[in-house]
């Protein structure tokens with residue numbers, strides 16, 4: 001039996017504008033890279049080999065350990081593991097840093113143990129990691145992180161995950177301004193109620209987005225990438241949001257919005273060239289607000305985590 005395994009687990013874009021808590025997709029890069037090694041005794045250790053100073057070092061709060069504990073408890077296992085982080089998406093990024101770790105650890109140990117559970121069944125344990133990080137066990141990051149592609153959370157109780165087909169030529173631009181927004185905090189500022197008018201607009205858009213993805217209808221995807229409920233509130237946490245979004249649209253993006261709970265923003269494009277041009281335009285506009293930012297251009301990740 002293998003003693004250790006090294007895996008990559010992808011960053012994810014949750015919400016995808018109109019699908020708060022119910023839609024997300026995975027990116028080919030960036031992501032977390034971890035190595036999991038069996039210990040001789042029960043218990044867990046976390047080792048940080050990344051250069052990041054904001055690494056979540058508390059074993060009992062790290063989503064990689066929280067989700068792994070839930071998984072092992074389900075199997076009735078008392079095995080212990082050491083988790084070494086070789087690269088890590090910055091916490092509080094809005095591209096699913098907490099879920100990449102949660103997905104990585106359960107995927108890695110499930111592989112080490114000879115795959116006792118199917119990949120879809122791992123989502124419920126990774127969700128426990130999200131609960132520890134954000135206070136809510138939302139699945140719109142961990143489900144695409146584990147399954148790849150676009151995943152719709154059709155229902156939470158019971159958990160019903162639907163993998164949504166999407167066009168091959170679809171590219172995501174991510175701009176990550178170097179400010180931290182914790183998902184837990186970004187959820188607290190949301191209104192508890194919405195108007196019927198906004199609900200009608202939002203469910204028209206989410207249905208349109210799913211139809212557009214499945215049909216490969218780019219104009220429909222673009223028309224549907226709108227959020228009248230969450231974005232107007234959370235965008236206040238992102239300096240220059242309106243201008244950066246406008247820059248993405250003016251340079252050919254199908255649509256743009258907040259990635260997850262922010263501060264990252266995402267844009268979707270139908271070609272790599274456009275996605276790169278959109279990245280340049282968004283970066284330039286953010287810089288006018290004197291905010292340091294990192295950009296990524298990525299295809300959609302098809303498979304979820306992978307063994308390295």
Ligand SMILES: Nc1ncnc2c1ncn2[C@@H]1O[C@H](COP(=O)(O)OP(=O)(O)O)[C@@H](O)[C@H]1O
Pocket residue numbers: 056061062063064090091092093094095096097098099101102133134181182183184260261262
């Ligand atoms: N392995 C982990 N990776 C990232 N964040 C983690 C991890 N474990 C716990 N956390 C905590 O989760 C929070 C970051 O998650 P979250 O606010 O959802 O940001 P993100 O949008 O980057 O996922 C921070 O409070 C961080 O300390």
Ligand SMILES: N[C@@H](CCOP(=O)(O)O)C(=O)O
Pocket residue numbers: 012014015020021022093094095096097098138140141183186187259260261262
């Ligand atoms: N649906 C959640 C998604 C949070 O994503 P993250 O990448 O910011 O962790 C929310 O909007 O709160």
